[in-house]
Structure formats: C-alpha cells, structure tokens
Amino acid sequence: MATKSAGSSDFLNNLGRVYGIYTGGFLAFVILLAVLEQMGVPNKILGYLFVFFTLAVYAIIGVLSRTAQVSEYYVAGRSVPALYNGMATGADWMSAASFVGMAGTLFLLGYDGLAWVLGWTGGFVLVSILIGPYLRKFGAYTVPDFLAFRYGGNFARALGVIVLVACSFTYVTAQIYGTGLIASRFLGMQFEIAVFAGLVGILVCSMLGGMRAVTWTQVAQYIVLIIAYLTPIVILSTMKYGLPIPQLTYGQAIADITAREQQMLSAGLASVAALKPHIQPFINYTPLNFFAIIMCMMVGTASLPHILMRYFTTPSVREARQSVAWSLLFIFLLYFSAPAYAAFSKLEVYTNIIGRDLTAIRPWLFNWGELGLIQICGKNAASIDAIVAACKAIAGHPGVVRLQDFVINTDVIVLSTPEIAGLPYVISGLVAAGGLAAALSTADGLLLAIANALSHDVYYKMIDPNAPTVRRLMIARVLLLIVAVVAAATAATKPADILAMVGWAFSLAMAGNFPALVMGVWWKRATATGAVCGIIAGFGLCLFYLVTTRYFPGIGVQYFGMTSLLNPTTGAPVVDIAKAMALPNAMESFPTLAHPLANKVGWFNLTNIACGLLGAPLGFAVIYIVSKLGKEPSAEMQAYVDDIRKPRGRTVLEEKTA
C-alpha cells in the first residue's frame, strides 16, 4: 500500500528490503560488539565503535542522497511513502529530551509527568485533522510559504519566518547540547569538542541532500533509537516479571512502589515533605497547569514547522493523512514505554538505594556521582568516602540513605537503567547510540526548517526571486552551515535555560502559527490584515509573558498585576511578593530556578511554559474581529481555499523546480 504511488527509482521500490537489511546489519553489529566485550575489549573502545559506526552509516546515507534538484532538496521530491515518512517524523519528533529526559521527568513527577506524554502524542490528531494534509495539497516548501500566499505576501511571510526561527533555534541548540552530553559521557570527550563532533554528524546528513537526505537518515535513526530504547527495559521486564512486555508488567512495579512508599514513611526513611506518591495526581502541577501543559504541547505539535514540513514530502494528500497515523504509532512505541522506565528505576531506587547503609552503596552510582548527576546528602556521590563525609555533616543522620538525602538528575534514568539491571556494557553503548540518533535526527529536521526558511523564504522569495537554481541551493547550504555553527557555539556555552526553552518552543509555535494556519484553511473569510494582526498579538503576548515572568518578574509584579504562583500541594504562594519586592535585586535571582516551574510569578497561577494558552485564543479573537471589520478576501483567494480543501488536482502553489 505504502509504496505503490512512489516514483520509479530502484531505491524507492526496494525500501523494505533496504531498511530490512540495514536493521539486520545493525543487530548483527550489536551482537558482534557483545562478543567483543566478552573477549575483553575495553568499554571505551566499544563506546567509540558504537558512535562512529552509526555516525558513518548516517553520513553514507547523507552523501548518497545528495541532490541538485530544488524539489528534492526542499521536499524530498514529494515521493516519501506514508509508512517511511511516519518513521522519519518519529525520529524528527523524538528529541534528546524525549529519549533521555522523558522517563526522568516521569520518575520525578509521577502522574503529573504524564502531562508531557499526553501532550506530545495527542497533538498529531490536530496535525491530521486540521492542518497537515491541507498544507500538503497547497504545495508549499515551507510553512511561511503558506502564510505568504494566503495572507497577501511578504509581510505575513516575514512574520512566519520570525515565529519559525524563534521556536526552532532554541530547540536545535538543546539538541546539539544533548549530543554533546551523550558523547562526552560515553566517549569521555571534552564537552565542547563533543558538541562540534555532533555538529559534523548533523551536517554530513543534511548539507548535500537537504530534505531528501534528512528523510532517509531519519528513517535509519528511528530504527536505531527505537531498538535502543526498548532493549534494556524488555530485558529488565523479562528478568523481573518473566514477560518481555514492560508496558504491561510495570503495573506491578507501580503497585510495589505504592506499597514501598508507605513502608518508607513508617520506617522513617522518607519525610512526608520529600515523598511524592507516584500515582497521586496534581501534586507537582495544579490541575490548571497540568491541563494547560497538555493543551500547549498538543497544539504546539500541530504548529511546529519542522513537523508540518515532514508532511510536505508525501506523494499525495491521502498518504499525508496515513503518514500522520504512522508517525503517531511509531512515536507511541517510545512514549508508552517511558513510564515503564520510570517505574522500574523508581522501584530500584526505593528498594535498593533508600534504606541502604552508606558504606554499602552500589558502585554504578559513582560514575554518575562524579559527573554531579547523583547527589547524596547534598554532595556529589563520587565515592563512599565522599558520601559518608557529606552525611556526617547533617545533624542526626542515621547512616542510611534517606529519600530526602538522594537527588538524581532526570537524564540519568534512561542512561543508567542498563547498569542498574547489571546488563553488559554493550547495552549501555546501544542506549547511547539511540540517544545520539534521537538528538541528531531532531537537530537535522530543525536545522533544515530554519535554513530553508532563510534560503527559500527570505533569500529567494523576498530578496532575489530571479536567483538561478544553482545559486539557491548554494545559499541554502551556506545558510544551513551558518545556522548550525551558531547553534553549536551557543550550545557549547552550556546555557542554563536551554531545556526550559524547549517547552517554550511549543507555546511560541502555538501562539504564532496555530490561529493563522487553522483559520487560513477553515475560514475563508480570514483576511490578510486579520491574520497579520493575529500573529503579532498572539505571538507577542506569549513572548511577553515568557520574558517577563522569567527574566523581569519585578516589572511584571509592579506594572502588570502579576502575582505569586501557588504551591500545588499546599496552595500557599511560592514567594512572598511583598518581601521580595522590598529587597534590592531580589527578583533577579528567580531565573536560577528551573524545572518544573520556570517562573514564580504570573497571571492566573499559570506556568510560563503554557503561555500559548494566553496567546492562541487572543490570536484567534484578533483574526476574527479584524477580518470581520475588513473587506472579505477576493473571490480568487476563496477559490484557492476551496482548492486546498479538495485533495484532487494540482497543488495550488506551483514552484519553479528546474
């Protein structure tokens, strides 16, 4: 079904065989490394083999997919079958944050963390129903392309580019940061060098072949990442419960966790303040923020340009719709496994670390302690001596690890699971390769989205519409290189806010893109003036809320009537505003506070990650009112909208492709 409308090339007709052989080859490679490990090859060499072998494969795909055709470069020749586009979207979508961070977030937040699982899956429903297939029929190369056509030209296009860059750039920086983190951990590289090594990995995949190369690399990366994600917990589940389906067996782990929580409380191993019951809802987020995060992540999904543009590559509108379904299926495989990771890790920590004598700590912990990712009694858990010394400093410490003594960085959960389960190092290497694939594939997609917007929208459409093909592709590649280097340079400075900013990207995309895109397809009466005003108002409000609550809380309180957020468990204000305002510069220290709430003051007790909830409704309202005040769009434009709504026929926008 998936390949019948594909082009005539040998590669497209043999996709199943090509990727089947590739998957088999990858598994054989893992087994080979496992054998090498048994023969005594040191871990460090195994780690290097893993990373360099996978990078080499991606690079080969990237080079083989090089192209000199504009439509191949921008939309992979619109020839990617639904199933494979689904895999590519899966890799495009699942970032380092999903692969490495999601399980950790669930570990930390319990039920409340599921807001992210729901938010990052349900959005594809909106992609398919409201936007994606219509943009495919329209025939754009980029999201700003559509905005420009529907809303009267280059001003709307420029706004679209601004929104796109605002939500993609911090996101790509976080991905490159992620590659640096994984490479430095597993290869012992210096972080800054690892960042630029990751950069090279990203560039070889995307520079020569644009969308076409990125697509076929992402399919390969999806296969690596999903194998890497599922292998450790499938083994763990089989060992613990005798059933290789962790998604079903972790129900028992959750029951065990709940029982152990009570036991820890009664044995004095956990204080009531430190213990957050795993299944109890709304103790980390208020119900409002829980649902606000779900809404913003979902709507943000349907507005993020690097995701929407993946559906420009399918051969037909019909396949675009099928492709969204495949995408979510492939994404679902990872997301419905993440809570299992969290549950197994939590059970391990609660039963084998909490309550253990300080001198009997298991040594896998020290690897992470050295990096500052696990702390016991407030100090890095680098060795037994360090832990004992740190805990002695606490008055009345019983000499065993208590829950409140133990702090774990959320990134460690997935990366350490193989060690916790006592699996051979080759599995750890596999997980690292998977995390790298997740970070690289998302970075590829984002970089391409940014560089395409700059080269296609800004350069070709706004600066030099007569540019010959050769120069357009040249400019596209040079811009890709520049954006990548700037992103890597930013990541190398280890900006503290980077992870919070990924959450922001969704709200910014939601506020900036969603109203204009949806109204553009679903309401013929939406006018250019209305949309332009709506984008500015929605995006502006969202950005204002983010920046003010995060960086200028004092000004927000003083001039904009913001109040302290409330603690979700006690309902008390998290900060005494009167006192804080009286101190000089007191408010400036707020930004150091990170996850799970990136702000302390705001309106309606709303976390700033969910600022799209303010911006998007405003955007809709402004588009509606301003459109109603103006003259209705030309009959010609309304006819174009009719065309977009019908899958049959030529695309509305015909690009010069020669």
Place this chain on the structure above:
Amino acid sequence: MPDSRDLKQREEAHWAKTSRLMFTHLAVWFFFGFVIHMFVKPLNAITLPILNFPLGFYMAAQGSLIVFVVMLFLFARQQDKIDREFGFAEED
C-alpha cells in the same frame, strides 16, 4: 450521482461532511485528552485486573494514547471515503 450536481454544490456538501467529521474527532480527542483525566482520582480507585494498574494512571499513560493512534488511522480512512464520495479524491 455526484457528477450530475454542479461543482459548487458538491464542494459545499463535501466540506459540510468534512467539517462534521472534524468536529466528531475533535470531540473524541478532547474527551480522551482532557475530560477523562479530570476524573483521575475516582478512576484511580479502580485497579485493572491482572495488570494491576490504577485506571486513572493507566488512561494517561496508555489508554488515551492508544485511542489517539486508532483515531488517526480511522480518520484517514473516513476522510478518504468522503473525498471519494464527492469525487474529490486523488487518483490511486
């Protein structure tokens, strides 16, 4: 027969049906994305047999996700059927 009607009428009927499908799916999406999770506390009192999951937790961790996946495959088929009915589907 779709061909006997004029284009404008077909377009309008096609879009009315498409819109209805859109609202139906959005309602299901909203229910499983939001409404059901508002009742997580009472649902958690129910434990799934054999699997041992509290139902409220299960719905957020797996149940709703499965619904979303199934919905999307279903939607792709239903919308294609509508497009075909009015003669607006792409050629196979």
